Amino acid sequence: MNNLLYIHGFNSSPKSLKAELTKSYIKEQQLSVNFYCPQVASSPKAAIQQLEEIVDSEPSANWCFVGSSLGGYFASYLAEKYSGKAVLVNPAVRPFELLTDYIGEQTNPYTDEVYQVKPSHMDDLADLYQQNIATQNYMVMVQTADEVLDYRQAVDKYHNTQLIVQEGGDHSFINYSAMLPSVMRFLALQ
Incomplete structure (x- = not known):
């Protein structure tokens, strides 16, 4: 069985547009895929x-991953x-550096959860950093006008993967729905 785990970004939720579009595409195309998209815990260790x-x-399932921003x-x-394939959408590459600006109280705009981003979370994120990656297992999609992340970090880290760099756009990845057939083909789900 094919399972797809969609992982939303920082201060986001399963109700995000990309998560909803992915879920709808799987249903509309009648793909034989179990779709998972949890509300990810707000601390890195818990997440x-x-x-x-x-x-x-489900250890016997074929797991694939789609992650946006911190979810990437x-x-x-x-x-x-898990030696799975992953599609990363405007991924955070070094969130342990980026999120230092968010230390303190945060409110998730989707869930209204109020929580603390702690300095220790930066260490927890750094512990998850993958220096060496199986480049054949990644499709990475970035847009150059991402207002949150420097897309060049992703281009640098994932340059040997199936890398798609689109001019313009923004952090939400404009026209994500148009990319879904390519995403599903890369993950061998369609």
Whole structure:
């Protein structure tokens, strides 16, 4: 059985547009795929534990990952741990540097959860960094006008993967729905 774990980004949720579009595409195309998209825990350790428990719950399944932003960082970790394929959308490459600006109280705009981003979370994120990756297992999609992340970090890290660089766009990845057939083909789900 094919399982797809979609991992949303920082301060996001399963109700994000890309998550909803992915779920709808699988249903509309009648793909034989179990779609998972949990509300990811707000601390890195809890998030990875939660995501690993989902994958470990069906060890015989073929797991694929789609991750957006911070979810892309988590997807990269999981793809290496479980030797799965992953599609990363405007992925965070070094979130342990980026998220230092967010230390303190945060409110998730989707869920209204109020939580703390702690300095220790930066160490937890750094512990998940994957220096060496199985480049054939990745498709990485970035847009050059991403206002949140420097797309060049992803281009540098994932230059030997199936890399798609689109001019313009933004952090949400404009026209993501048009990429879904390519995403599903790369993951061998369509």
